[in-house]
Amino acid sequence: MPPNKQVSMLWLLRYLVPVKGRIAVLLLILLTTTACQLVNPQIIQRFIDTAASQGEVASLLGLAGLFLVIAAFNQLFTVCLSYLGNDVAWRATNRLRADLLRHCLRLDMRFHNLKTPGVMIERIDGDVTGMSNFFAMFIVQIVGSFVLLAGILGFMFVHHWPIAVVMAAFTVLSVGVMAAIRNLGVASSQAEREASASLFGLIEERLAGIEDVQAGGSVPYVMNRFHRAMRAVFLKGRRAWMLRVVPWNATVVLFTAAVTIVLWMGVRFYAAGELSLGTLYLIFQYTQMLNDPIEQLGNQMQEFQKAKSGLRRSRELLSAQSEIADGTETKLPDGALGVQFEHVTFSYNKGTPVLHDVSFALKPGERLGIVGRTGSGKSSVSRLLLRLYNIDSGTIRVGGVDIRTLRLEALYRRVGMVTQEVQLFDGTLRDNLTLFDSGVTDEAIMETTGRLGLRKWIEGLPEGLDTHLQAGGTSLSAGEAQLFALTRVFLTQPSLVILDEPSSRLDAATEAALQEAVNQLLRQCTGIVIAHRLSTLEKVDNMLVLGEGRVLEFGSREDLARDPSSHYAALLKADRQEELA
Incomplete structure (x- = not known):
């Protein structure tokens, strides 16, 4: 208009x-x-x-x-x-x-x-x-x-x-x-x-x-x-x-x-x-x-x-028009989806790029860990995969398809993300887990929450899944809210999951239980895990190290960990020293 x-x-x-x-x-x-x-x-x-x-x-x-x-x-x-x-x-x-x-x-x-x-x-x-x-x-x-x-x-x-x-x-x-x-x-x-x-x-x-x-x-x-x-x-x-x-x-x-x-x-x-x-x-x-x-x-x-x-x-x-133009493609390959970044440059404000010529490839079913200092562009990668922003140049492919040609609905149906900030809505526990999707059964909810260690807590509530939650998540602890966000994503059965600091709000014991649940849930899909805690990335296949919006290194996690000259090895060493201290 x-x-x-x-x-x-x-x-x-x-x-x-x-x-x-x-x-x-x-x-x-x-x-x-x-x-x-x-x-x-x-x-x-x-x-x-x-x-x-x-x-x-x-x-x-x-x-x-x-x-x-x-x-x-x-x-x-x-x-x-x-x-x-x-x-x-x-x-x-x-x-x-x-x-x-x-x-x-x-x-x-x-x-x-x-x-x-x-x-x-x-x-x-x-x-x-x-x-x-x-x-x-x-x-x-x-x-x-x-x-x-x-x-x-x-x-x-x-x-x-x-x-x-x-x-x-x-x-x-x-x-x-x-x-x-x-x-x-x-x-x-x-x-x-x-x-x-x-x-x-x-x-x-x-x-x-x-x-x-x-x-x-x-x-x-x-x-x-x-x-x-x-x-x-x-x-x-x-x-x-x-x-x-x-x-x-x-x-x-x-x-x-x-x-x-x-x-x-x-x-x-x-x-x-x-x-x-x-x-x-x-x-x-x-x-x-x-x-x-x-x-x-x-x-x-x-x-x-x-x-x-x-x-x-x-x-x-x-x-006001969205700069995100919807595509026409509606089909993606069945099963886990691969990801390719090809010379991607992106900036929130013109003239100030936060990602510079980023390129990497992730095969279907693989897990990628992304690390880097604050402001290195880690979260920007996840936002671009969901087309929350348009890139300045380059190409991003999911399942071999340029995401700019995909309908947003088709992309969101197959890609799920858990962000650092968890938004809870004023509604029942069931509504918050399913995001008001009546097609998700209670059996699916309880099976998924069981894997994440929330089932006993839900069964202990007087009203179970009908328990009313307040907007903003004040009725839940930080760890419970994070687990809820994970449940919400995995209930959609995505083919690609992005976890942005999934354990940032959890204690060590809860993090260990969560890690095992995430490992099980990621068996059927491709996973991208953004984390500061390197312990969260022990099960990933590849590592992407970013610095000031540039790819410092990309490769097998085990190979990079064995290479004493790699950035990832230096981060591991610093992390062990911090634990000993």
């Missing part, structure tokens, strides 16, 4: 199509309510004229009763309008929220690295809420206001056309002024939303790092950042509000002038005997009623500016 600054509200109207039936009911109630509003002043007119001419009491009581019945129905219809208006708006904009979230989930990691969760919440929910507030009253107040205006002016032309001409001129001028300056506050409202998103991003970021903030004594610094962000929200919000109320202020001035002229004309015609007292009241009442739809249009003009700024930001978000 190409970016378009001149956004048309018609783009959002397509979300109203699925609720067109409710909109039809809403319009019917709206017309009924408008009719009630127009009829009641005429009942009062007849009541006044009847009373002034010494009419029958029965007629007056009848008119009073009719007025009360219509007023009661009008209030009932008003409540229905408000309910249906909000229902239609939220049903429509919730589809937009879903589209925004779905689109963001498909964007590449470069995009998500630049956007904090707080910012994304504001973009997906906050901006759409502004649109929802507008559409909640769009039909009720915008359409209703024009219908009411047309009715008032129509009746006035029937009763007294000179005054009706003045009222019509006021109406046309007010609507014209609001239309001419309808976009006055859109840019400022957009800046206000951006400032609000930055504030939420700051709060989310600091809360996520609360331990470091408190331990480092950084609370004053964080509060200073917070106050500056809040000041930006206040200043931009004030400017946006001042610009948004300009249309409303303009209509107030015009209405004051119109009322003065209409009342002067009405009193003059009444004094001349051309109008009855009831008709004079009717003119006054319709003049006051005329202000209501004009004022509603002014208020909705403010909501329109906020909605349009949110719409621009939503269109901007939907126009």
Whole structure:
């Protein structure tokens, strides 16, 4: 979807199509309510004229009763309008929220690295809420206001056309002024939303790092950042509000002038005997009623500016394109998959490569250990295998197929990865192990967890697999969370498994048990193990040693261990010395 600054509200109207039936009911109630509003002043007119001419009491009581019945129905219809208006708006904009979230989930990691969760919440929910507030009253107040205006002016032309001409001129001028300056506050409202998103991003970021903030004594610094962000929200919000109320202020001035002229004309015609007292009241009442739809249009003009700024930001978000283009190939060879890196160069930021001309090959069923200092590019290798990022140059093949030609779904179905950070979701233990895949049986879960040493722990829980876990993994120890992540991957029965620091969060005893389980699980697939602890790599076939993004050496683990001049042998020696110390 190409970016378009001149956004048309018609783009959002397509979300109203699925609720067109409710909109039809809403319009019917709206017309009924408008009719009630127009009829009641005429009942009062007849009541006044009847009373002034010494009419029958029965007629007056009848008119009073009719007025009360219509007023009661009008209030009932008003409540229905408000309910249906909000229902239609939220049903429509919730589809937009879903589209925004779905689109963001498909964007590449470069995009998500630049956007904090707080910012994304504001973009997906906050901006759409502004649109929802507008559409909640769009039909009720915008359409209703024009219908009411047309009715008032129509009746006035029937009763007294000179005054009706003045009222019509006021109406046309007010609507014209609001239309001419309808976009006055859109840019400022957009800046206000951006400032609000930055504030939420700051709060989310600091809360996520609360331990470091408190331990480092950084609370004053964080509060200073917070106050500056809040000041930006206040200043931009004030400017946006001042610009948004300009249309409303303009209509107030015009209405004051119109009322003065209409009342002067009405009193003059009444004094001349051309109008009855009831008709004079009717003119006054319709003049006051005329202000209501004009004022509603002014208020909705403010909501329109906020909605349009949110719409621009939503269109901007939907126009963001992932740099990861999906391929067309869907088939990979059966069984374990081989891996080839051919002269791969990659950088997170242009001009600063983290991998330089990396080449190596791993046969199906082999196990590769990757070691190197922090920042050497070990984790980047795993991210590239899953196409979380695009490479700058070179080729990566899985099962002999260039991963750029593969559909991402086909790649993810056959390749699994356990990262250093384990994400647990708010849900049952079963949901967290299967990632909400109902096709995985409880028998498969218990068999896999049995290999990893978790089965007894699960069976000891009062609710077993139905035990509820909290988001973030606070209900599990670090080791349990790591074992859960391993279970999650192996339940998908992958043909290539990447383990990024699988034992980094485990004690020595748990690591030994885990290593045996991993050895069993890797028998049916190719494995890549990234580790700092060399003991984790005792069962791998080949070693890849990285340094500053370059291949320092690649070869058989046993051969490299026997070669005293190899980098791997030096690492083994340093590791033994550390254990002895």
